Amino acid sequence: GAGVSQSPSNKVTEKGKDVELRCDPISGHTALYWYRQSLGQGLEFLIYFQGNSAPDKSGLPSDRFSAERTGGSVSTLTIQRTQQEDSAVYLCASSSGLAGVQETQYFGPGTRLLVL
Amino acid sequence: DAKTTQPPSMDCAEGRAANLPCNHSTISGNEYVYWYRQIHSQGPQYIIHGLKNNETNEMASLIITEDRKSSTLILPHATLRDTAVYYCIVRVWWAGANNLFFGTGTRLTVIP
Numbered sequence: 001g002a003g004v005s006q007s008p009s010n011k012v013t014e015k016g017k018d019v020e021l022r023c024d025p026i027s028g029h030t031a032l033y034w035y036r037q038s039l040g041q042g043l044e045f046l047i048y049f050q051g052n053s054a055p056d057k058s059g060l061p062s063d064r065f066s067a068e069r070t071g072g073s074v075s076t077l078t079i080q081r082t083q084q085e086d087s088a089v090y091l092c093a094s095s096s097g098l099a100g101v102q103e104t105q106y107f108g109p110g111t112r113l114l115v116l
Numbered sequence: 117d118a119k120t121t122q123p124p125s126m127d128c129a130e131g132r133a134a135n136l137p138c139n140h141s142t143i144s145g146n147e148y149v150y151w152y153r154q155i156h157s158q159g160p161q162y163i164i165h166g167l168k169n170n171e172t173n174e175m176a177s178l179i180i181t182e183d184r185k186s187s188t189l190i191l192p193h194a195t196l197r198d199t200a201v202y203y204c205i206v207r208v209w210w211a212g213a214n215n216l217f218f219g220t221g222t223r224l225t226v227i228p
Contacts, residue, residue, distance in 0.1 A: 004159075043160065043203075091159050104150075107159030 002026070004108035006092050012114045013082055021077040021111045025094030033095075033105060034067055034077050036088040043091065049075060050097055082115045089113070120204045125223040128198075134191040136222050138204030141185045147207055149180060151189045153200040154221070160203065163189065194226045 005024045013019050025032050034046040045059040049069040060066070064082075069075040079086055089112050093105040121139040128134040140149065150165040164171055164178045166187075171178045177190040191198055203221040 093159075104162045104165070106162065109159050 004092055004094050004106055006090075006108040006111050008111060009109065010112045010114075012116065014116055015084060016081055018078065018080045019082055019113065021079075021090050021092075021113070023075045023077070023092030023094075023108060025073065025075070025092070026106055028096070029094035029106075030072065030097030031095040031105075032069060032075050033093040034075070035091045035093065037091060037110075038088040046077070046090075079113075082113075084115045087113055087115045120206055122202075122204050122220075122222045124220065125225070127225050127227055128191075128194045130196060130226050130228050131193055134189075134194040134198065134224055134226070136189040136191075136202050136204075136224065137186065138188070139186045140204070140206045143184050143206050145184075149178065149184075149187050150205045150207065151176070151178065152203045152205065153198075154203070155197075155200040163202075194224075196226050196228065198224065199226045200224060 004026055007022045011019055023032065023034070030051045032049040035043045036046055037043050046065065047060055047067045048056040051072065055067065055069070064080045065077070067075060067077045075092065077090060089110040091107055091110045093107045095105045119142065123137065126134070126136065148165050148167050151163040152160040153163055154160045164173055164176050166178045166180055168180060168184065170180060177192065179188045179190065181187065187204065189202060189204070201221040201223050
């Protein structure tokens with residue numbers, strides 16, 4: 001079956017514009033994560049969705065960042081009023097979300113965001 | 117989740133074994149050791165994980181010391197395609213806290 005997909009693969013935008021990044025998790029996976037990776041840095045956790053529970057937003061760096069997961073499947077990460085420091089690769093991952101099972105996260109290819 | 121320490125970079129000759137160390141001296145008894153890698157321009161890829169016992173799969177072997185304070189990922193016959201950043205992560209699996217905390221990892225360069 002298909003893995004995690006993300007779109008667009010690359011996005012160039014101007015400072016101050018809003019951007020939306022999309023993630024399609026593996027079918028049947030109830031857990032979905034967003035991370036970002038700045039140049040030369042490790043992965044930074046942003047937000048986590050599990051089923052119908054309220055998302056864990058503890059990693060969002062500012063109120064300009066928000067994410068939705070509609071219908072328990074596709075997720076959209078929105079960055080409002082983008083800043084140059086938002087330039088990074090944004091990675092989405094999903095896992096089965098089954099309680100008691102050792103979870104492995106499967107990552108998408110990422111969206112490379114460049115804010116000019 | 118416990119923090120991990122990895123060397124920032126390593127080289128390995130093609131065809132030789134690559135041994136990537138990771139220290140996790142504050143690991144708790146219920147934390148697993150996970151290894152991921154990230155090849156340039158791709159998302160991270162799961163490699164292997166373990167709790168106490170050594171593990172082996174088609175990609176690699178994971179050796180965990182008896183006190184569980186360190187581990188080593190072994191790629192038995194490194195190829196040029198194994199050039200990547202390798203992340204060692206330790207974490208508890210709870211239903212409500214699954215996010216992985218990635219450090220900066222070890223950049224492995226396989227040399228022809």
